[in-house]
Amino acid sequence: xxxxxxxxxxxxxxxxxxxxxxxxxxxxxxxxxxxxxxxxxxxxxxxxxxxxxxxxxxxxxxxxxxxxxxxxxxxxxxxxxxxxxxxxxxxxxxxxxxxxxxxxxxxxxxxxxxxxxxxxxxxxxxxxxxxxxxxxxxxxxxxxxxxxxxxxxxxxxxxxxxxxxxxxxxxxxxxxxxxxxxxxxxxxxxxxxxxxxxxxxxxxxxxxxxxxxxxxxxxxxxxxxxxxxxxxxxxxxxxxxxxxxxxxxxxxxxxxxxxxxxxxxxxxxxxxxxxxxxxxxxxxxxxxxxxxxxxxxxxxxxxxxxxxxxxxxxxxxxxxxxxxxxxxxxxxxxxxxxxxxxxxxx
Ligand code: 5GP
Ligand code: MN
Numbered sequence: 001x002x003x004x005x006x007x008x009x010x011x012x013x014x015x016x017x018x019x020x021x022x023x024x025x026x027x028x029x030x031x032x033x034x035x036x037x038x039x040x041x042x043x044x045x046x047x048x049x050x051x052x053x054x055x056x057x058x059x060x061x062x063x064x065x066x067x068x069x070x071x072x073x074x075x076x077x078x079x080x081x082x083x084x085x086x087x088x089x090x091x092x093x094x095x096x097x098x099x100x101x102x103x104x105x106x107x108x109x110x111x112x113x114x115x116x117x118x119x120x121x122x123x124x125x126x127x128x129x130x131x132x133x134x135x136x137x138x139x140x141x142x143x144x145x146x147x148x149x150x151x152x153x154x155x156x157x158x159x160x161x162x163x164x165x166x167x168x169x170x171x172x173x174x175x176x177x178x179x180x181x182x183x184x185x186x187x188x189x190x191x192x193x194x195x196x197x198x199x200x201x202x203x204x205x206x207x208x209x210x211x212x213x214x215x216x217x218x219x220x221x222x223x224x225x226x227x228x229x230x231x232x233x234x235x236x237x238x239x240x241x242x243x244x245x246x247x248x249x250x251x252x253x254x255x256x257x258x259x260x261x262x263x264x265x266x267x268x269x270x271x272x273x274x275x276x277x278x279x280x281x282x283x284x285x286x287x288x289x290x291x292x293x294x295x296x297x298x299x300x301x302x303x304x305x306x307x308x309x310x311x312x313x314x315x316x317x318x319x320x321x322x323x324x325x326x327x328x329x330x331x332x333x334x335x336x337x338x339x340x341x342x343x344x345x346x
Contacts, residue, residue, distance in 0.1 A: 011118060011134070015153075020088045021050070023093045024093070026096055027055075027057050027103065029057075030174070031062075035170030038067070039143055039166035040149075042162050054085060056105065057074060057077075059072065061211065087113070089115045093120065094130065095146070096122075100127065116131050118130055121145075124307065138184065140174055140184065144171055157197070159197050168204055213255075215251075216249070219251065220262075222249065227239050227241055228263070230269070236273075241275065242319050269289075270288055270341050272286070272287045282318075286311045286313075290309075290343050294308065294310065294311040295308050
C-alpha cells in the first residue's frame, strides 16, 4: 500500500495550480469509474475550481440517476467537444484504468497532450504514462482510493452528500455489494463512515442492482439453461451468447452484467467466462476464485487484462472461433485451476 500523504500534497498542488482540469475514465465505464470521477470532481468544485469530465463512450442506464452525470461528455458521440476539452486541459486526471488503450478513441489526443497527467487506479501493473501514478492494488475500488486522497487533501472528512454517494457506488459496484473483489478492513471502515454520514444505501442498491427488465431476467434464464458449458475436471464453466440470442431478448448494454459471477457459485468452479458475440468480435468477461489468475489468462489468451479475480478482453472472430480458441488454451492452465480449487476447500 503506497504512502498516500506524499500524493495528496502533490495532487492538491497540481489541482490548485491548474486552470483547466479534465477528468477521464475508461471505456464502457462501470460504477467505479463514474463514481471515482464524480467524487473527485465534487471535491475539486468545493475548492472553487471547475473540472470537466469525459467518458470515452456512453454510460449505462444504471448510472444515469447519479448527480452531475449530465456533465460528462461522451467522447464517442460528442467528439468535437471532447477534443476541445482535451486540447485546452492543463491537467488530465485519469481514473480507474492502467493502460492508455482503455481511453478508446480519446487515447491519441490524451497521450499527445502537453497537460500534466495523473493516474489514479487500483489495477495491477500500471503503465507509467502519467507524470504521477497513484496506484494502489490493495483498494477495493478507485472510488475508495479517491475517498482517502480527498480526505487527505481536505485535511478532514469531506462530508458532502454527492461525494459519499459516488464513493459508495464505486465500492459496491467493484465488490458486487461485498460479494467478491478485494475489500478489506479499510473498505469496511470507509463504508462505516459513509453510512454515518448518511449515504442512502437502499436507494443506491436499488439503482445499481435492481434495475433489470423482464427481458434481461429471461436472457439470464436462457443463458444458464441453454448456453452454459461446465468442465468439472478443469473447474471451469462458461456461457456463450450469439448476436441472435441477444436480439431475441432485446438486449441492451449492461444486460449480461453479473452473468459470469453466477457460475462461480457452482461447487468446485474457480473460473467462469462469459462470451458475448458482437459484430466481428467477441467480448469476454472472466471471473475467478482464490489464486487463479484470470488477468493472466485474459492477457495470454485474449490480449485482455484486469484484476486477478475479474478480467476482460476481446478477440476478433465468430463466437465459435473464439470459444474454440479458449477450449484449446484452457488445458494449459489445468494445474493452476486444480490448485485454486483445492485451496478453496481448505
Ligand atoms: P468486466 O468483465 O466487468 O467487463 O471487466 C472486469 C475487469 O476487467 C475490469 O476491471 C476491467 O477493467 C477489465 N477489463 C475488461 N475488459 C477489458 C479489456 O478489453 N482489456 C483490458 N485490459 N481490461 C479489461
Ligand atoms: Mn475499478
